Amino acid sequence: MYFRVAFLVAILAIVNCEYVSYNNYKVYKVKPETDKEVEILYDAEKEQGYLFWDEGFRRGRDVRIMVAPEKQHELVKYFSERGMTAELMLLDFERSAEVQRARPVTVTRNQNVRNYAWEFYQTLDEIYEWMDAMAEDYPNVAEVVTIGTTEENRPIKGLVIDFKKSENPVYGFIEGGLHAREWISPAMSTWIIKEFLTSTDPGVRTMAEDIVWHIFPVTNPDGYVYSFTDDRMWRKNRNKAHFTSCSQWNLPDDASNGVDLNRNFGFLWNTIGASLNPCAQTFAGASGFSEKESIAISNHINSLQQSGTVLYYLSYHSFTQLLLIPYSHVSGAGILEADNYGDLFEIGIMGMDKLTALHNTTYTVGTSADILYPVSGSGFDWAKGGAHIPLVFLFELRDLGEYGFLLPPEQIIPNNEETMDGMVEMHRVARSLGYHRSSAGSIVNSMLLLIVSVVAALRLK
Ligand SMILES: [Zn+2]
Structure with a gap:
């Protein structure tokens, strides 16, 4: 029994330590010009499991979408079939993230x-x-x-x-x-x-x-x-009280481990531009x-x-x-x-x-x-x-x-x-x-x- 528990703990520790890799992820830019195109974006957000850098869409405003390598072709096709263009913006997310994490050689860990x-x-x-x-x-x-x-x-x-x-x-x-x-x-x-x-x-x-x-x-x-240790794209806090499966939105379940603090203040709470879905970036x-x-x-x-x-x-x-x-x-x-x-x-x-x-x-x-x-x-x-x-x-x-x-x-x-x-x-x-x-x-x-x-x-x- 003890070994079984220890084994489980060890597995959990490995799972917990995993740094989310965005290797070869690219960021695309899409600009909706009509209300219909804004709707298309909301549909894509609901169903396609793409990582949106923006939380709301409007006509004439760029929307940035981050996609895994295996989904890049599909994304370009999804929008072109609907008469829209997805323009490549950031070639390699992980490389840019590494540049951002890098420290000048003169800076050591123990600097004053x-x-x-x-x-x-x-x-x-x-x-x-x-x-x-x-x-x-x-x-x-x-x-x-x-x-x-x-x-x-x-x-x-x-x-x-x-x-x-x-x-x-x-x-x-x-x-x-x-x-x-x-x-x-x-x-x-x-x-x-x-x-x-x-x-x-x-x-x-x-x-x-x-x-x-x-x-x-x-x-x-x-x-x-968490954005340093586990997931560079983390936005919310780390309240795990609402943990649930996020598979129906093609998102990892960890997406539900947090509340968007900039939607949680008690003034007109959750009346617009916020979500009650724990998997959402804007979970209130x-x-x-x-x-x-x-x-x-x-x-x-x-x-x-x-x-x-x-x-x-x-x-x-x-x-x-x-x-x-x-x-x-x-x-x-x-x-x-x-x-x-x-x-x-x-x-x-x-x-x-x-x-x-x-x-x-x-x-x-x-x-x-x-x-x-x-x-x-x-x-x-x-x-x-x-x-x-x-x-x-x-x-x-x-x-x-x-x-x-x-x-x-x-x-x-x-x-x-x-x-x-x-x-x-x-x-x-x-x-x-x-x-x-x-x-x-x-x-x-x-x-x-x-x-x-x-x-x-x-x-x-
Ligand atoms: Zn913000």
Whole structure:
């Protein structure tokens, strides 16, 4: 009996250790031009078992599809029979993934984390060690906080940066790495920490010191680790409570071992652009806030609101170079549902102009439903609609799909530099619109403006 158990354990261990190989997988690009072609894509997603890099489809927008070598011919045929073209985009997924995992020869495993130079993508342990080092190096300014633990018992760690120690703090929350495979997001978040602590640029200094920043580079630690150790394309967390067979969708059963955290927040949960199928990339979970990570974030925001004002909620994802404004389910005239949409749009447009000025990288600004696809249950929509935070944005960082999730390491620094320029400009515009003190400050400004106009009107009489 003992041997049988031991044998089983050994087999399970082998199964668990298997790194998903995407050898010779290719990525194709398809652009639907009509509603009928959009439907064809949804059918393909349901039935063909292809790995889609995008979670929703719309006319005129590229869709990236990853396929195993034995299915490549079939995919091209599937679309050509329906009058569509599947254009080859990435020749060898695994080779690009290797490039992304590679480290410069000068970097050894035991290097001092303080020398981190954004030349490669860091593991979770390295990011956490680096944050500990920053807290040690800036003891009066920076402090490591843990807001919760995951299903696999990893801490969700972040760094608080507080220069002013004000009695009426104005907070900013930075949510990085909510989707595991979007590695540029944690690399962006750690860059923001570095800039806030060390930059001498006046704009960066103002932004760093106006706000008490709570920066969480990896809000989905289990998923992030899994995307390094097991499956480079992993997106969700690793909650295994909904494990089921995914064979009817031609997917491995492991696809059901996770919830999409950016569909799990308790604001309009699972109303659009989300799924109740555990095998789906956009599985919304058992209910709003069913997951430890989304609970930890929302509890933390709520606790900050007890001691001060939360002015910013900034979320970092990849890819497609967009700056999203809440709410993600509204389009057309519905965009005005966010009370200060006009301000958010102005801040966003001016910020992205500045971002473009550095390396000519272009961003589109708008609601998800308008420029991407409708979504519900995201962290940043909850930040606006549930927590009523004034300045809420979601960045979809580089690139436009050439490498997608496999953004080469040499693009980390240019991506971070330009995004930082954009953020500094956004803060400058937000200040000029009266947001920099607190949301109460902007109400006072509006009241003053009202009194001045009433007085002026009375004088005219
Ligand atoms: Zn994402």
